[in-house]
Amino acid sequence: MERMVGTVVRGLRAPIINKGDDITEIVVNTVLKASEIEGYSINDKDIVTVTESVVARAQGNYATIDNIAKDVKSMFGEDTVGVIFPILSRNRFAICLRGIAKGTKKVVLMLSYPSDEVGNHLVDMDMLDEKGINPWTDVLTEEEFRKHFGYKKHVFTGVDYIEYYKSLIEEYGTECEVIFSNNAKTILDYTKSVLTCDIHTRFRTKRILKANGGEKIYSLDDILSTSIDGSGYNENYGLLGSNKATEETVKLFPRNCQPVVDKIQAMLKEKTGKTVEVMIYGDGAFKDPVGKIWELADPVVSPAYTSGLEGTPNEVKLKYLADNNFADLKGEDLKKAISDYITHKEADLVGSMESQGTTPRQLTDLIGSLSDLTSGSGDKGTPIIYIQGYFDNYTK
Secondary structure (H helix, E strand, O other): OOOOOOOEEEEEOOOOOOOOOOHHHHHHHHHHHHHHHHOOOOOOOOEEEEEHHHHHHHHOOEEEHHHHHHHHHHHHOOOOEEEEOOOOOOOOOHHHHHHHHHOOOEEEEEEOOOEOOOOOEOOOHHHHHHHOOOOOOOOEEHHHHHHHHOOOOOOOOOOOHHHHHHHHHHOOOOEEEEEEOOOHHHHHHOOOEEEEOOOOOHHHHHHHHHHOOOOEEEEHHHOOOOOOOOOOOOOOOOOOOOEEOOOOEEEOOOOOOHHHHHHHHHHHHHHHOOOOEEEEEOOOOOEOOOOOOEOOOOOOOOOEEOHHHOOOOOOOOHHHHHHHHOOOOOHHHHHHHHHHHHHOOOOOOOOOHHHOOOOOOOHHHHHHHHHHHHHOOOOOOOOEEEEEOOOOOOOO
């Protein structure tokens, strides 16, 4: 009988993972047990993805507000610190900000507007038009911002992030001044010591600041890039990719991940005889049409993956073939023609009309988004995702 199902994605329930647990053993056992109970086989080119959160938990990769404060203090001393372009998130940045504030005497908090880097809006673009404000050139004080736009709460969280972030800073007796600008150079009118908190544009921001008179210029990946008093750390990403653990601690992005995916792949090969691809995933990249939020708050979608997940898809567009190359065919003749075309397609379809409209993204980014949407961030309890048929096509 002809196969009727292509890609299948399963969220696998795993035990609660704590510091010191063997994450590789837990993942392999979960995959094997799920396969046995649900009655499906494990095949070559199946994919196992594991959320970064449980890897970091198993590693015990945590840090406290005091650890952050000590590192910030070592970088800036008694200087007024410009904290610029943070994302608006209680989970992602609030605890980091508390640590930054505890390590400084005065903070000039510079927020981008109308939204942060990942799409959390302080104000609607339509209101900027209504008030005649150009976000690319106009610098606003807190008083000016409130005069124009009042007190706006986030559509989903109900939080006024301006007031919230300011209160977190002042909680430690740290003086706080809030300004609004999308030009990194603006902060240099207030201080030459800057902590830039953007994620995917941080290298450009640091370059601009250093080229225009910035003296002590750091970004979030510089903080906790080494252990402070025995804390967790991440040598590549520092505080980037961290999440709130408690009111006093953050869980950092996992480190040294490549041995984890390689070992999971090797263990599954030993137990099943199949070569399964493995990756660790963080945030996917997709936009909420209502809240306008881009999900990608991690520095990368995947910090580690096995070699079979390198590259981008090499696919043709079925509807293009049906409407153009084989427009005169129908039924079994059309099916046979398209199947034959796919079987003999070029190894590299970049620039080909037949591939237009296919998704031009890295496989790990696509699979990471698929995994993130499947596992969610709440109480599903499925931090391991098992994907089958992802590399299949119409001919399989």
